[in-house]
Amino acid sequence: MENVGEPASAPAAALTxxxxxxxxxxLVRSRLxxxxxxxxxVIALVTAINPGFATPQNASVILINMVLESIVLAGxxxxxxxxxxxxxLDGVAALAAIVAGKLMADARVEPLWAVLVGFAxxxxxxLTNGFAIERLGMNPLMTTLATWWACTGAALGxxxxxxxxxxxxxxxxxxxxxxxxxRLLVWYALILIPxxxxxxxxxxxxxxxxxxxxxxxxxxLHGVNVELVGIVLYVLIALLAAFVGxxxxxxxxxxxxxxxxxxxxxxxxxxxIGGASLSGGAGSVVGGLLGLLLMHILSNAAIYxxxxxxxxxxxxxxxxxxxxxxxxxxxxxxxxVQQASLLRRIFCAR
Amino acid sequence: MSAEQHPITINRRTLLKxxxxxxxxxxxxxxxxxxxxxxxxxxGERLPKEQQIYYFLALNISDPFYVPGRAGMEAAAKMLGxxxxxxxPSDFNVAAQVKAGEEILAKxxxxxxxxxxxxxxxxxxxxxQAKENGIxxxxxxxxxGQPRDAFIGYDMDKFxxxxxxVAGRLLGGKGKVGFMGNAGQNVIDRGKAFEKYIKERYxxxxxxxxxxxDASLAGATRTFEAFLGATPDLDLxxxxxxxxxxxxxxxxxxxxxxxxxxxxxxxxxxxxxKDGIFVASMGQDTFTEEFFGFQLLYFAYNxxxxxxxxxxKAIVVTPENVDQFLQG
Numbered sequence: 011m012e013n014v015g016e017p018a019s020a021p022a023a024a025l026t027x028x029x030x031x032x033x034x035x036x037l038v039r040s041r042l043x044x045x046x047x048x049x050x051x052v053i054a055l056v057t058a059i060n061p062g063f064a065t066p067q068n069a070s071v072i073l074i075n076m077v078l079e080s081i082v083l084a085g086x087x088x089x090x091x092x093x094x095x096x097x098x099l100d101g102v103a104a105l106a107a108i109v110a111g112k113l114m115a116d117a118r119v120e121p122l123w124a125v126l127v128g129f130a131x132x133x134x135x136x137l138t139n140g141f142a143i144e145r146l147g148m149n150p151l152m153t154t155l156a157t158w159w160a161c162t163g164a165a166l167g168x169x170x171x172x173x174x175x176x177x178x179x180x181x182x183x184x185x186x187x188x189x190x191x192x193r194l195l196v197w198y199a200l201i202l203i204p205x206x207x208x209x210x211x212x213x214x215x216x217x218x219x220x221x222x223x224x225x226x227x228x229x230x231l232h233g234v235n236v237e238l239v240g241i242v243l244y245v246l247i248a249l250l251a252a253f254v255g256x257x258x259x260x261x262x263x264x265x266x267x268x269x270x271x272x273x274x275x276x277x278x279x280x281x282x283i284g285g286a287s288l289s290g291g292a293g294s295v296v297g298g299l300l301g302l303l304l305m306h307i308l309s310n311a312a313i314y315x316x317x318x319x320x321x322x323x324x325x326x327x328x329x330x331x332x333x334x335x336x337x338x339x340x341x342x343x344x345x346x347v348q349q350a351s352l353l354r355r356i357f358c359a360r
Numbered sequence: 361m362s363a364e365q366h367p368i369t370i371n372r373r374t375l376l377k378x379x380x381x382x383x384x385x386x387x388x389x390x391x392x393x394x395x396x397x398x399x400x401x402x403x404g405e406r407l408p409k410e411q412q413i414y415y416f417l418a419l420n421i422s423d424p425f426y427v428p429g430r431a432g433m434e435a436a437a438k439m440l441g442x443x444x445x446x447x448x449p450s451d452f453n454v455a456a457q458v459k460a461g462e463e464i465l466a467k468x469x470x471x472x473x474x475x476x477x478x479x480x481x482x483x484x485x486x487x488x489q490a491k492e493n494g495i496x497x498x499x500x501x502x503x504x505g506q507p508r509d510a511f512i513g514y515d516m517d518k519f520x521x522x523x524x525x526v527a528g529r530l531l532g533g534k535g536k537v538g539f540m541g542n543a544g545q546n547v548i549d550r551g552k553a554f555e556k557y558i559k560e561r562y563x564x565x566x567x568x569x570x571x572x573x574d575a576s577l578a579g580a581t582r583t584f585e586a587f588l589g590a591t592p593d594l595d596l597x598x599x600x601x602x603x604x605x606x607x608x609x610x611x612x613x614x615x616x617x618x619x620x621x622x623x624x625x626x627x628x629x630x631x632x633x634k635d636g637i638f639v640a641s642m643g644q645d646t647f648t649e650e651f652f653g654f655q656l657l658y659f660a661y662n663x664x665x666x667x668x669x670x671x672x673k674a675i676v677v678t679p680e681n682v683d684q685f686l687q688g
Contacts, residue, residue: 062590071585075578166422166450173424173606175628186613262577263609264628267422267450271576306582313586319572 041285045300049307052329056311063314076306077199078254078270080299083277084206085247087298090281091210093223093290094143094240096247097154098135099274101161103255104267106131108165110256111174111265114181121181125256132252133245135161140241158274165267175264185260195257202250207295219243223290280305283334305330406662412442412471414657415464416650417486419457419478420544420575422450424626425602429500429646433474436654442471444654452543452575454479461486465493472496472657474650478544480504496660498653500646502546503669509660512653512670514644516546520553522674523621523642527554527596528562530619530639535595538568540587541623542575542601551600568594577606584610594618598642605629608637625677625685633682643675643685 057064082099089096110128113119119127135157142148187194210216221229222239229236254273259265280302286293308329312322416433418426430446437444447464449456461483464470473490475497477483487497488507496509503511527537539554541547551570558565568591573583580603588594596619599607604622608631611620622629622641632638649672656666677685 060590062592065589068586068589071589075582075585079578162450169422170427170430172427172626173628175606176631182609186609258578261609262581262606264606266577266606268420268575269577271451272574272579309582310586310589313571313583314590316569316590319570322572 041297042294042300045284045297045304049300049304052304052307052311056307056314060314060316063311068310068314072303072306072310074193074195076302077193077195078258079273079277079280079306080199080302081202082247082250082254082273083280083298083302084203084295085243085250086277087281087284087286087293087295088206088210088219089243089247090278090286090288091223091290091293092219092239092243093226094150094243095154095278095288096139096244097151097274098139098158098161099247099251099277100270100272101158101165102132102135102248102251103258103270103273104165104265105135105161105168105255106252107255107259107265107269108168108174108267111177111259112168114177115174121178124181125184128256129249129252131161132248132250136245136248137241139248140244143244144237144240162267169265169267173264173266177260177263182260182263185257185262195261198253198257203295203299210295215239215242220291223287223292225291276305277302279330283330407469407471409441411469412658412661413467413469414442414444414472414474414654414661415470416444416446416448416474416476416654417457417461417464417483418446418448418476419454420450420452420542421446421448423602424605424628425624425644425646427626429650432647432650433654435647436651436658440655440658442658443469448476452478454482458482458486461490465489465495470495471661472498472654474498474500474653474657475508476501477504478546480545496657498656498660500649500653502549510656510666510668510670512656512672513649514672514674516549517553518671519642519644519674520550520555521557522676523550523554523598523600524557524561526640526642526676527558527598527621528565530621531562531565531595533562534564536566536568536591536593537596537598538587538591538594539570539598539600540573540580540584541570541599542580542603543572544601547601548572551598554598554600573603575603577603580607581610585614588614588618596621596639599623600642602626604638604641605632608632608635612637625675627686630677630682630686633677633679634686636679639678641677643677645672645675648672 053064062068086096086099106128109131110124113124113127114121139154139157142153143150184194189197210219218229218234218239221232221234222236226236255265255270258269262269277298281293281298282288283301283304284294284297284299285301286298305326308326309322312325317325414433414437416430426446433444433446447460449460457478461473461475464473465486473487473495475483475487477499484507490497491507497507499508499511500513502513502516531537537558539551541551555567555570559567571583571587573580584597584599584607587597595617598621600623602624604620604624605626605628607620608628611618611632619639620637622632622638623644624646625641625643629638629641633641652670656670659666
């Protein structure tokens with residue numbers, strides 16, 4: 011009886027096995043594959059402990075809660091790929107939402123105008139960051155930290171602790187409404203995220219973003235206006251932050267200076283876990299989304315597993331560290347891997 | 361060798377002289393700083409009334425929870441003819457609160473500190489220094505013990521006990537309850553007391569557990585929804601901090617049988633009770649707390665005796681009595 015599991019002949023096996031192995035090895039070493047595998051492993055593990063975890067209802071909770079951050083994440087990936095970063099996003103989101111909210115709740119301004127003023131704040135902060143960093147050569151960390159501080163302080167000063175609430179229904183609809191049975195929040199992500207992913211991957215501007223983040227001098231020599239790319243991206247990310255702040259205010263029906271605190275660091279972490287390099291030139295929106303998804307799954311899973319709330323952050327940090335380590339080991343050069351320790355070889359699944 | 365490449369040379373005598381001069385200057389500056397920073401009270405004098413400034417040293421001050429308390433502080437200051445200010449970070453940054461406390465001590469007009477401590481160990485050196493400088497300290501929210509001149513506020517054990525009884529009444533003694541709040545020590549303490557009294561007094565109520573959120577609205581929403589997802593049969597949740605009012609839409613969106621017991625009385629919490637979204641709120645009357653707390657500080661600074669402890673009782677706001685608070 012012929013053994014169908016064996017190759018037909020030794021020479022044929024010699025030709026085919028390495029190719030298959032190479033393909034499998036490349037797949038295993040792919041960052042996206044690693045992230046999908048880690049996400050699935052966490053889901054499987056948590057579901058084994060609490061079967062109520064893997065339900066459509068909980069999937070919906072996780073997605074709805076990460077959907078606005080995902081939009082900011084996509085913009086952050088573009089920024090990181092261009093070798094820039096922005097720490098002002100939480101502040102921009104809060105200030106845009108509070109100004110729009112106060113205009114509606116206190117001054118009875120029409121929602122459309124209030125939202126436009128909110129966007130104008132995003133535009134102003136983005137332009138400030140962009141010109142200060144790209145034209146004046148100011149340090150990006152300090153500049154965006156300063157604008158975050160200024161925006162958060164202004165948001166706090168404007169509210170003096172009293173969050174505006176009681177917005178018109180037409181405004182609340184942009185955060186609470188649905189279209190064709192799908193929440194508007196999801197529609198925003200379905201439109202904006204692919205647009206940014208396609209821009210990065212398939213357009214001339216996307217090529218310029220990669221070029222600006224790789225070697226700026228070389229990019230300039232190739233005719234890329236590196237500074238303009240930076241300004242456009244700072245404006246884009248600030249507008250996205252303003253959008254998220256306004257939509258979140260509409261979702262919960264009030265605006266607060268601490269509405270999205272911590273979002274900025276979460277999206278940067280998600281983007282980096284997903285393959286974006288802090289020094290620029292590398293990264294993808296899909297990878298970033300998988301990184302952010304992992305973070306949201308972990309924080310949700312901690313409650314399902316029944317981990318003490320006082321230990322949840324530590325556990326999430328540890329699992330993220332393992333995920334990054336797993337990813338780093340699978341990305342090592344092949345020669346290093348072949349000579350590596352048993353542990354590394356296990357991680358590389360060879 | 362070019363001019364830029366000359367090494368800096370210094371002999372041992374010059375080095376020792378420089379070190380001695382630097383040390384003497386630092387010592388002088390420290391002494392001078394202490395003299396300048398020491399309030400008149402430490403030197404046996406009292407500032408004239410119009411120069412006295414009383415500080416409300418808190419943290420997470422963007423929380424709507426502080427709105428009535430600040431109003432109480434301002435009402436007391438106006439009545440007494442002195443100045444009063446709310447100071448501290450807008451988030452749960454204990455180090456920033458300590459820094460704000462140190463800055464208060466360095467100011468010449470400081471006449472009293474009304475302290476809301478979350479991490480008392482961190483704030484204790486500031487309070488000890490205040491006492492050394494002759495600045496009275498009154499604790500609000502939770503009593504951390506000495507050193508202090510007085511405490512006014514809520515006993516967290518009693519607060520949790522009252523919430524347990526409210527929950528027991530709302531559920532008719534049967535069902536499943538949980539607790540959620542931020543990581544502030546007083547919030548954790550009231551949550552533990554709530555759990556203790558639910559278990560002690562209501563044997564037919566099942567305890568679903570406690571959850572801690574990160575003090576942001578987005579974080580509170582995430583934790584709340586995940587908690588409900590993990591315990592779909594939850595009958596009542598006590599959300600034990602002032603962010604509860606901002607979750608009204610999320611609670612409404614979710615619907616179902618959950619009874620949401622809020623905390624404190626900012627306007628949007630009252631509105632959610634009025635609209636039938638929340639079943640009730642455990643109100644801390646911070647207007648009264650700060651109104652009398654700042655008077656205690658004023659009397660202490662001006663040499664009058666004050667009581668050691670003033671305990672306040674929680675106000676349970678329900679759909680039946682909410683109108684009187686909305687009007688107020």
